[in-house]
Amino acid sequence: MSEASEGSALGPEHRGPPPLDGVLDEPLVTLSAVSKTYATGIQALDRVDLAIGDHEFISLIGPSGCGKSTLLRLIAGLGAPSAGSIRRPEGESRRDIGFVFQEPTLMPWATVAANVGLPLKLAGVAPGAIRPRVEEGLARVGLAGFARAFPRELSGGMKMRVSIARALITRPRVLLMDEPFSAIDEPTRFQLFDDLLGLWSKARWTVVFVTHSLFDSVYLSNRVVVMTPRPGRIYGDLAIDQPYPRDALFRTSPEFGDWARRVAALMTSAAEPAAS
Amino acid sequence: MTPEPDRRTVILRIVVPVAVAAAGLALWEFLVAYYDVPRFVLPAPSAVWTSLVDDFAVLAGSWWLTVRITLEAYFLAVVGGVALAVLFSQSRLVELALFPYAVVLQVTPVVSIAPLVIIWVGLDHADRALLILAWVVAFFPILSNTTFGLRSVDHNLLNLFELYGATRWQVLTRLQLPSALPHLLAGMKISGGLALIGSVVAEFVAGSGTATGLAWRIVEAGNRLNIARMFAALILLSATGILIYLLLDRLEHLVLRRWHESVVRREN
Ligand SMILES: Nc1ncnc2c1ncn2[C@@H]1O[C@H](COP(=O)(O)OP(=O)(O)OP(=O)(O)O)[C@@H](O)[C@H]1O
Ligand SMILES: [Mg+2]
Numbered sequence: 001m002s003e004a005s006e007g008s009a010l011g012p013e014h015r016g017p018p019p020l021d022g023v024l025d026e027p028l029v030t031l032s033a034v035s036k037t038y039a040t041g042i043q044a045l046d047r048v049d050l051a052i053g054d055h056e057f058i059s060l061i062g063p064s065g066c067g068k069s070t071l072l073r074l075i076a077g078l079g080a081p082s083a084g085s086i087r088r089p090e091g092e093s094r095r096d097i098g099f100v101f102q103e104p105t106l107m108p109w110a111t112v113a114a115n116v117g118l119p120l121k122l123a124g125v126a127p128g129a130i131r132p133r134v135e136e137g138l139a140r141v142g143l144a145g146f147a148r149a150f151p152r153e154l155s156g157g158m159k160m161r162v163s164i165a166r167a168l169i170t171r172p173r174v175l176l177m178d179e180p181f182s183a184i185d186e187p188t189r190f191q192l193f194d195d196l197l198g199l200w201s202k203a204r205w206t207v208v209f210v211t212h213s214l215f216d217s218v219y220l221s222n223r224v225v226v227m228t229p230r231p232g233r234i235y236g237d238l239a240i241d242q243p244y245p246r247d248a249l250f251r252t253s254p255e256f257g258d259w260a261r262r263v264a265a266l267m268t269s270a271a272e273p274a275a276s
Numbered sequence: 277m278t279p280e281p282d283r284r285t286v287i288l289r290i291v292v293p294v295a296v297a298a299a300g301l302a303l304w305e306f307l308v309a310y311y312d313v314p315r316f317v318l319p320a321p322s323a324v325w326t327s328l329v330d331d332f333a334v335l336a337g338s339w340w341l342t343v344r345i346t347l348e349a350y351f352l353a354v355v356g357g358v359a360l361a362v363l364f365s366q367s368r369l370v371e372l373a374l375f376p377y378a379v380v381l382q383v384t385p386v387v388s389i390a391p392l393v394i395i396w397v398g399l400d401h402a403d404r405a406l407l408i409l410a411w412v413v414a415f416f417p418i419l420s421n422t423t424f425g426l427r428s429v430d431h432n433l434l435n436l437f438e439l440y441g442a443t444r445w446q447v448l449t450r451l452q453l454p455s456a457l458p459h460l461l462a463g464m465k466i467s468g469g470l471a472l473i474g475s476v477v478a479e480f481v482a483g484s485g486t487a488t489g490l491a492w493r494i495v496e497a498g499n500r501l502n503i504a505r506m507f508a509a510l511i512l513l514s515a516t517g518i519l520i521y522l523l524l525d526r527l528e529h530l531v532l533r534r535w536h537e538s539v540v541r542r543e544n
Binding site: 170 | 348373376432433435439440441442446450451454457534535536537543
């Protein structure tokens with residue numbers, strides 16, 4: 001990774017992940033010139049280069065249809081790129097990845113508890129060991145009383161929280177989230193943000209987080225990756241050098257405004273046709 | 277969840293058809309008496325009832341034969357249809373190889389293959405021929421619905437299973453079969469009626485009184501111009517069909533009531 005340098009607010013900025021604890025690990029996942037063209041002939045991604053470092057919290061931001069979900073799926077190993085390569089560390093197990101889909105993606109025939117416990121069940125964990133972890137996971141997303149409910153009895157935001165609880169239950173090393181908070185009300189969202197950040201700073205996780213929200217990206221992440229309209233390319237890469245823990249004070253601070261302005265400027269110039 | 281709001285619907289659903297039936301029967305009874313219609317053309321409902329009661333021993337025996345063949349054929353159709361559908365879902369090659377024959381079996385009218393089946397197996401075992409023919413009719417909806425259901429798995433859920441390293445067996449039992457369940461149950465509802473139709477039609481074709489199910493009673497009664505008994509047999513057949521349907525409908529409700537939109541009553 002090149003030396004971190006301040007780019008102009010209007011041009012693409014390229015910065016490496018900030019070194020943590022003085023250790024610069026090699027990237028967890030490296031995408032090199034990854035393109036994806038679907039069988040329908042639609043090109044979703046165009047030569048994406050992205051190095052995802054250990055313990056990063058990356059926000060992926062870009063206009064609708066630019067290939068964010070496609071990129072996230074490729075990172076998870078769902079489907080293969082049409083060109084380019086994706087490198088993961090040796091011996092990395094698939095189960096080290098937690099994935100929150102853009103839709104809740106729950107099994108309608110199973111209770112909330114069974115849905116949340118599914119990853120453990122599939123891994124052959126004994127039911128007795130699954131139950132306490134499911135309870136803990138549901139409590140974390142504020143759904144303690146809903147273990148025996150069925151998905152259709154929940155609201156959209158509650159379903160999404162079930163899906164988040166399911167992704168967290170394996171204590172994954174990499175958490176990939178596709179707009180998980182768009183259907184969740186603000187107080188709950190802030191609560192989840194703080195929980196997520198709390199968990200993230202404790203464990204050595206990596207989070208890649210797709211969002212439409214400028215606000216969420218600045219508040220949560222230490223790195224914002226901005227994509228161009230379809231076919232998606234990486235347009236800019238901005239480190240949010242703001243110490244954690246971040247809290248309500250940060251949300252209303254002038255620094256927050258500065259970061260938001262810079263991300264907004266990047267997004268605006270990424271959307272301009274001249275940029276392509 | 278509360279039974280309160282639908283009490284009116286329940287009353288309507290029972291009272292209205294019963295009232296219509298009663299009125300129709302009364303009119304029928306009256307018209308037969310008024311115009312003095314001969315018994316061998318159209319018996320009055322009371323005559324049909326008398327026949328049902330008087331000939332009950334004969335009719336009940338035939339009824340049981342028809343029901344037995346229907347149930348056996350149905351059971352084999354469900355087991356065979358689901359098993360074959362699962363096989364298809366596991367191997368595209370098997371599906372490509374066999375599905376066309378299932379279609380051929382389905383589109384060929386059962387009446388036209390009945391004589392053949394009866395010659396091959398039915399000369400010594402008439403009921404076996406009936407069983408095969410009823411099975412042929414009942415089998416296809418199960419197979420095609422289950423095949424469709426196993427295939428219409430939510431794509432993201434499949435990705436999720438893949439992500440967590442699910443085995444083929446886990447995908448089948450925890451994802452594909454539950455996804456297929458509503459389709460299977462819909463197929464089972466269609467097949468239930470078809471099994472009955474199949475066993476009756478087959479018996480008509482077999483004729484000659486080798487098997488004495490309800491179809492044979494109808495033929496026999498027709499030959500003797502015993503129209504009252506013919507009606508009695510008909511009533512038993514319809515009642516059986518209705519019963520099969522209601523039971524399967526109940527089953528569908530019990531299985532799907534917590535999660536599937538088709539049976540869940542939304543409160544909004
Ligand atoms: N399975 C698919 N088959 C064919 N085309 C697809 C498929 N999935 C996505 N696409 C196409 O690829 C492009 C990118 O889709 P993708 O879902 O990755 O966008 P996105 O950035 O996640 O959009 P949004 O923010 O609206 O969720 C779109 O134009 C879409 O039509
Ligand atoms: Mg998307």
